[in-house]
Amino acid sequence: NLPGQPIPSAFVSDAQYNRNIPFKTSPEAVRLYRLYNHWMMRTATYFFIFLNLSLALFEEPAVYPLPFLATSVLEVLCLLVFLGRLTHFAKVTLHNVFWKDTKNICIMVAILLSLTDLAVYGVLRLYGVGSIRWSRIVRPVFLINFAESRQIRRAFRSIRNTLPEITYVFLLFTFSLLMFSLMALKLFGERNLQTAEGLPYFRNYLEIVFDLYVLVTTANSPDVMMPAFDFSSWYALFFIAFVIINTYIFMSLFLAVVYNNYKKHLKNEIRKLAYMKRRKMVEAFNLLKEEEGEQFVVREARWKQLVKLVAPDTSSSHRELLLRISDDEQKGFVDKKSFVQLADLLNIQVVTLRIRRHPLARWAPALYGSTPSRLLRRAVRHRAFVWTYDAIILINAIFIALDEESPYISYAEWVFLALYIIEILLKVYTYEPREFFGKTQFWNWFDTLIIIAALTATILNATLKSTMKYNSQQILDIVFILRVLRLIRIVDSIQRFQVIMNTLINIVPTMLTFGGLTLVVYCVFAIIGMELFHGKIQYFPANSNVPHALECGNPALKDSLFARGRYCKNNFNDFASSFIVLMELTVVNQWHDILGMWSTFPPAKLYFIAFHIVMVIIIVNIFVSFILEAFFVEYSLEKSEVETAIEQKIQELGMGVQEDELQQEQLLDNMESAEHELEGDGGTKPQSKGLVFKIASKRYRTVDALLQRMFEAEIPLEDEGPSFEEILNLSPSSAVPRSLSSESAA
């Protein structure tokens, strides 16, 4: 199998190609590399990363307290795993590359810091000296820097690159804020006005700055204006001008700057990847090429070996299809141009459709083929069947909203459950089961799982109720949620909503990146918050008779907005509570009340403002940019060149499916992922040997893949791209192709 030649690195794995790192290519190294990238190893790494992060739940101040010994043993274990993972990585990477990579250094420093801090803390503890576990804030470093989280690193890089521009806008914004505060001080400072709480209004310059900063977030919107407005209606103009300039214009400006940079850097990253791929493919071609006439080519046998090696999951029919596309004129070899496209071809999800016979049709053909059975199947396939069930869902929604007390309604629940189960059974009877539960059948899976879970939970609840006279609230809650979730399915039966839903489903994976980003920021701030504010506020249940229970155990809070709003549970007493407070701060509303609480404690305001800037001004804006971009790509992207080429070939070979040829439902339900091997059990369509191809729907393409393909169209095929070093050092400004100036303004 390609004797003597190392596997061209472009093919080792998608993960590797994405990482842009030149690897050792000895067989031993390749084996180690495969192990490194094995899904079990990766899952284990993630497990330990999250275990390490969640240690904060068990350490003082704990949600579920564990002895210090237990948490420190766990932490040491995690650190050892990280060290092992890093060593493993060092073994498969070239030496100089490994030591040049900042992220490896970061990990090592983080491990060292954590161990030192742990040891110091442990020793001090033994001698009864209290100290701070400050190293806990470096834990998110592992989440950022382990190679698997490329997306998070990309987001961080994007943030870092945006910082200079954001800073200028921020300075200007601060200037505007200071100006307005100065005006406010002069206008209202000597009027002896009072706030609704009877406090002096706009007397102190720094407090004015803070109040107006809060007004930018709109959190204290009419309140901060009311005293001045009551004094004279004209003063409302001051606040209107302030809100227009600072809230509307400056906040949009932040979004514009973040979005602009996001686009620029995304394009740069994608361009790097595209160039890298092109380069690797050319390298591979040069390794495998043989002379044929005047040109160099790769012969068919070699090509097939390569595809088998690189994508062992591809079915032989799929492989044949790819070959026919690459070797268009069936000359027995593949030329450079077609060869370079191979990676793209493999990336296109081609769905092998098969008109397979239902298992029942094989086991009991007479029964399955009988007239009632056929009528039944026809009925299930009819549009009216869908409509009926949509109607049932609507009626179900009304029943859910009605009172549970009446026995009729709780019986009705059983009826609905039965109806849904019948629906699934009928569908499985009509459509081939393996196709019904195909990989791309999101809604079938969704339905079935929800129904099974609801059935289990309902039965469990009924059993508990009848045998032990006990109504488990948790199970009931789950049943309620499942019942409502069932109703979502109705959305997918309306065409217009499908488009939006598809985009939403498409962007879920990348949204997880933002989940990671948010997690990192939250972890850091939660740990700092716990150190600063731990124990300052206590929560007592409503019926508690502890003194000052209503004032959160703090008599100073009497009559404060904080106590009046019963916010006592919004505290930094443990990791979970801190997360929820940070979530509330992200949503922004009332954040000054939550903050107001700590006002006796000077660093509090800085902490809250820092969190607001990092989370709301930067990360939420990047999130919005990302959603905007994802939608624009979805709205505008046509099928790419390679894709159309494959489709054309499929049609040429007579293996295509006309959309109208089969009923829409039938088509969908006959779809199957490309994994299954051709079984040759003879279908109903002679020309296709029961086998048709179709390009998988857009639904399952990722935004990343879309962007990458989009940019590739811009590189001419002959262009092998800049050298490896150049690619890694591509700057965002050079990465913007000349045509961007008109594009981004489109």
Place this chain on the structure above:
Amino acid sequence: NLPGQPIPSAFVSDAQYNRNIPFKTSPEAVRLYRLYNHWMMRTATYFFIFLNLSLALFEEPAVYPLPFLATSVLEVLCLLVFLGRLTHFAKVTLHNVFWKDTKNICIMVAILLSLTDLAVYGVLRLYGVGSIRWSRIVRPVFLINFAESRQIRRAFRSIRNTLPEITYVFLLFTFSLLMFSLMALKLFGERNLQTAEGLPYFRNYLEIVFDLYVLVTTANSPDVMMPAFDFSSWYALFFIAFVIINTYIFMSLFLAVVYNNYKKHLKNEIRKLAYMKRRKMVEAFNLLKEEEGEQFVVREARWKQLVKLVAPDTSSSHRELLLRISDDEQKGFVDKKSFVQLADLLNIQVVTLRIRRHPLARWAPALYGSTPSRLLRRAVRHRAFVWTYDAIILINAIFIALDEESPYISYAEWVFLALYIIEILLKVYTYEPREFFGKTQFWNWFDTLIIIAALTATILNATLKSTMKYNSQQILDIVFILRVLRLIRIVDSIQRFQVIMNTLINIVPTMLTFGGLTLVVYCVFAIIGMELFHGKIQYFPANSNVPHALECGNPALKDSLFARGRYCKNNFNDFASSFIVLMELTVVNQWHDILGMWSTFPPAKLYFIAFHIVMVIIIVNIFVSFILEAFFVEYSLEKSEVETAIEQKIQELGMGVQEDELQQEQLLDNMESAEHELEGDGGTKPQSKGLVFKIASKRYRTVDALLQRMFEAEIPLEDEGPSFEEILNLSPSSAVPRSLSSESAA
């Protein structure tokens, strides 16, 4: 003067060309048309439009009450003016075009409705029967439909076109809201929880839907969660999921849809304009052309006549420059290709720079040229002069922030005022005064006006104080504001901020469009709000002894959040108050409290939600889209083709200015708008006869002009564009050029 031929319509005026309407072309009609477009007529129309709108201030319920007779006479007067304006317009427009235009019909219907309603109301009033002046909500129609407000109409068209897509997203959003509400009902409905005010929590489905809708706007953020969160921490997950899906994802989706459509329709409109211009220019060429060899051309004499006619303000040197560009090889005629560019050439602001001698140098050359004078002028031109004044501004800022009571500080104010006056005098001494106050010298004008106003107000205040022992608060307030505004200048001396400031200044004109849009929406909602909620809440000053003064005269409000926040002045009792309440609703925060007030009155919730959807979801998003787009255009647009051609020509003719040739300050201060005629007073530069050209800085280009030029680059020169009818009917989908698919994803 081009005898016998009507003036080519492309040239009649920019306003006409923008309006795309074929006009009558008889000399009488042209005269009438000029009158119609005269700035006095247009200003008068605007005056009456705003007079008509502001009538709401004087009608019942009034801010400044006027008798019914007075307001109705004023209204009839306004309507007559509108009718006159419309008749005038009908006279200059072709008959069939006039009657086909919806906006003319709209105006007529609005006039008719207003008159009928006024008459009916007047008669009923005579007989003592009360009725509603419902026709007041059609008043904004005049603002929208009078031809001068093309931008507002465009914005409205853009909204109308966006509606279908917004609706689908909105339906999906509503579905999600209903689902979550159903879940909330099931999860919390039977827990007997209570809100912080002791009210039942999440019992009634419709109330849950409303509460969760408010949560989408984040206005009741932690409050709505607290009872469930206090009951069990796990329930926080429900609210977190809700906020992520509905607030972050759906609200971004609204922005994405609005922005996408905004871009699409903007491009369409711009394309129409560009085609229209091209067509008109070709028509004009065909009217003026003469045969020359094998091609048709326009001869130099005719061309010059035309330019003089079309742009009478252009200086003869500027005209010469344009001719040299159009007739590149000096053949004595202009060919079609160059002719068609004429409109673009005229649109480029070419600044005629002149090294002019200071008037003092002419009147007192010995003094002005003496060594101390020269040293002084050199000092003023030095960078350190700017730095000194920046330092003075900073010190001034500190003094402003300090307490006014101390006499030293109020003396300091006089010192600062004197320093600023000296600065201006020094600058006028150093730079040529007419150049210092040139049209494009925004900051010079700003400084001077602020200082003069501050000086006047301060002297006025001091006079009043010393003579009448009376301290006018209004004047003091103005003085305070002016003092602070003075500090803004420091921003312009930092290069990085200049770029952002330029963009901000650039987008001001278009922001006025949004001002108009907002005005229309506010007017309609304010008038409806006054009819619905007038008098339900009363405001009493703090020291009033009216019963229930603290509860806004409504005992039912005792202990409500509304009364506790002292929101009584947020009412719909007059037009001005309504505007301020609507502003607060636009900012969103606490809108449920403001609303909570009306909860006994069923249509209130609908009114508030409708306002939220129209204003926040649609108009604010369009505003944000507009700012995003404006910034992207600014960030990315290079100089256009025509502009570079002119620059090249200027250089070729040896009339260019090298940026380094003069000091930056000197260059800027020698700049002058192109209006002034060549005076031939002989400058210091022999090769330019004291005259140099420079393309005006980007600072004063409008976004519209940028977009238009950007799109024009995409039309090939030979393309005369589709026919007139086709242009008017261009649909947004056909308007998107093929390359957009990749562009908008860039």
